[in-house]
Amino acid sequence: MTVSSLALSATVAHAQSEKPGVERLYILNCGEGVAGDISRWSPGVNEGKSMDxxxxxxxxxxxxxxxxxxxxxADAVADMPNGLAPADPRATTWRRPKTLAAQLEQLGVKPSDLKAMAVSHTHPDHIGNVEMFPNTMLYVQKAEYEWPGTNNAPRFKPEHPVTKLEGDKDIFGDGSIVILFTPGHTPGHQSLVVKLPKTGEVVLSGDAVHFKSNWENRGVPSNNVSKEQTLASMQRIADTLTRDKAQLWINHDKAQRDTLKMSPEFYD
Structure with a gap:
């Protein structure tokens, strides 16, 4: 065997011995609901139409x-027989058929096992269980963290460990889990790029987009903080999908979710 062949063999062996960055991705059921009037998310279209x-x-x-x-x-909604009704009837009535705690337990994962966590933004349907993980490092945009809440209340407990971002973040430094800064829905909204060894690249939308037609028609919800930023963030996601041949998983889209494998099944 030549020296170059030996070197190539060593390189291949080294690559095979290295653990992949992301090993598995589980989709957890973190709520199901009915949106009263989806024109709230697509102004001028779907007036009065409800959607799961x-x-x-x-x-x-x-x-x-x-x-x-x-x-x-929040897992506490699981104990509410009629779900959690919104103040605005056009918004979403949420139920919690499975708790986050029970789904983690099914996988043998304790809250203390988490190395890190992040939220797309600070609306209640995304941060309901942050304090189930009181010691886990939370990655959130500085603009989101400092965005005044109701009555100027802080959005997180001040003692919760936090890394305040100002833009994108490669969580583990290997390009396999990367936060993308996608503001517009809220001041510090972010999406997530995950590179899986077999499935390939997936972009988790957060609320940069709410459902498929909303994405296809570039509909900007009326309660977003910036239409201009929202459209720019949608374009950034579209460019990422094209460049990396990635899939877009739209967080609230039930039709798409119903085609995906749910925990305890997983993507690798």
């Missing part, structure tokens, strides 16, 4: 530890 919504969380097993994206509707 879902709310996903994503648990990712990385070689360096567990990572959770979004925490969904």
């Amino acid at each position: 919504f879902v709310d996903n969380c994503y648990l990712i097993k990385h070689a360096q530890g567990w990572f959770l994206w979004d925490t969904g509707i």
Whole structure:
């Protein structure tokens, strides 16, 4: 065997011995609901039309530890027989058919096992269970963290460990889990790029887009903080999909969710 062949063999062997970055991705049921009037998310279209919504969380097993994206509707809603009704009837009435705690337990994952977590933004259907993980590092945009809540209340407990981002973030430094800054829905909204060894690249939308037709028609919800930023963020996601031949998983889109494998099944 030549020296070059030996070198090539060594390189291949080294690559095979290295653990992949992301090993598995689980989609967790973090809420199911009915949106009263989806023209709220697509102004001028679908007036008065209701739609079933879902709310996903994503648990990712990385070689360096567990990572959770979004925490969904608060588990306490599971005990509400009629669900959690919104103040605005056009918005979403949420139910919690499975708790986040029970789904983690089914996988043998304790809250203390999480190495890191992030939320797409700070609306209640995405941060409902953040404090189930009081010691887990939370990645959130500085603009989101400092965005005043109701009555200027803080959006997170001040003692919760946090890394305040100002833009994109490669969580584990290997390009396999990357936060994309996609503002517009809220001041510090972010989406997530996950590179799976077999499935390929997936972009988790957060609420950069709410359902398929909303994406296709570039509909900007009336309650978004910036239409201009929203459209720019949608374009950024579209460019990522094209460049990386990635899939877009739209967080609240039930029709799409129903085609995907739910935990305890997983994507690798």
